[in-house]
Amino acid sequence: MIGIKDADPEYLATSYDIDCKYCHSPRKLNFYYYYSYSYFGFLKVFPLGKSFYSQCQSCKHFLQEAAFDDQYRAELNNYRDRAKLPWTLYIGPVLIGYWLISSLISSLF
């Protein structure tokens, strides 16, 4: 009913500028992202952060963002803004904000 999950990874972009660090195959590096969220019933109600990784199309080597070097990170920064979260993830923060503001107002009067 209530818990935390990772969403399925979504394709972000393919890089044509950098070589794979492992097989050195040029021009074939895909970037993906996924997000973690808390859920309530069927609703995703609170965002808990985005994660990024890359995968080489040749050797299928998988690399989490934490292991990126400067070149990979700079390339990812070109695409980072494309990683969108579903709007339902903001229901939780909006409800909490509404609750905080309304309890603040009612404590003042």
Ligand SMILES: [Zn+2]
């Ligand atoms: Zn590779």
